[in-house]
Amino acid sequence: MPPTQKTIASLAADLAAGRATSVALTEAALDRIADPAGEGARVFISPDPAAARATALAQAEASDRLRAAGIVPSPLAGIPISVKDLLDVAGQVTAAGSVVLRGAPPAGADAPVVARLRAAGAVIVGRTNMTEFAFSGLGFNPHHGTPGNPFDRARIPGGSSSGAAVSVADGMAAGAIGSDTGGSVRIPAALCGLAGFKPTQSRVPRTGALPLSWTLDTIGPLARSVECCALLDAVLAGEPPAAPAAMAVSGLRLAVPREIVLDGLDETVAAAFARALDRLSRAGARIAEFSMPALTRIAEANGKGGFATAEALAWHKDLLEDRGDEYDPRVAVRIRRGAEQSAVDYIDLLAARTSIMTEAAAQTRDFDALVLPTVPLVAPRFDELEKDADYARLNVMMLRNPSLFNFLDRPAVTLPCATDGLPVGVMLVGKRHHDHRLLAMALGVEPVINRRRASRQ
8 A cells, every 4th residue: 555545644643653754755655646557647737747746855855854853843744735726836827727727827826725734844746637627526627638536447536626536545645635616525535435525615715726616615625534634624724733523423413404415316325325324323323304495495596507607707708708719618618608697697696695594504403414425426437428418417416415515605524435336425514614513523423434444544
């Protein structure tokens, strides 16, 4: 097993005990990236791989020198981390997986989240591939290629943070930073057997992140465990780098909404979710199905494309006019849908969101968290998405469950649950601004629903 396929806590312990060095961990990650038999060329976007390698090794060497002098700024110190291609890194072009922005000026400064990672001592090993401009839940990128799912290379990784998920699952990084506007952290995490966390939006600054929808965009981590995600989230939020204590599962009030989220589950997801609920119930959680009409109202409110299409078109309209033929056509068509909304439609949508958020808060007041499948399907095969109609249909299915909680601005975490085949994610959704409590619950739930994975760490 590559050393970077351990949890961040395990790697930090190895570094502290002298069993590893940052240079050794970083070299192992970079070797995985450079392996021609692997997915590195499709996972990372770099115009100069040799320079990227040299920069990462210089960071690792500096981390080892600081550690030798007794300076260890956080549990992330010396640990390889990847960042999504829509985040500003000083001196690099922020292209967001597109060719349209290749000639743009390099970023003059790190995005705040990147600066916080550096201050915590993390080693940035590179920029990860993504769906162009983050506008799909499937992970395709026709410009740079699409990395194959680590569990079956003939299947998609999920998106839009496709490279982020594969970088962690394949041992190219110990953790990854992605963005989540409608599920772009949680979808690839679920399809690739990882944990992923979407915070309440105001928790993590989005300055220096190329926007898709300023109403819905969030920045969050993907990693091998909830504890890893909690450590990364704390750093991104500018808080002390520590995970909360795990909450006991016994007595937790968990609710499964009847509306929308259970529709159309495939057999593998349905069986894994039922097994997860059974394990939680046996561990003492109180699980109830309940009616949550607010979810149906969200689907109705988004009937003309929602916030993402309107706000994306506002950002892209000039680029589309000048260079629209260079966009991925499947991305361009979704952005152009923003023209279907009038100013009145957009204002009505803002008002509807406020009303629906208030309604949802009332409907979930008596529960600690919601529990539901992260996505209703296992990772589709690439050949299932060759036709535009199939691509559109499956993209809607992938985005359906996670996007509900971007609309509600609820923190949400996806956890892998034990299956007999392809990965399946279970999502816990907390109350707005109760991110720490949700992560504490997830730390308790994780070993219950995925015992086999927990036993390997």
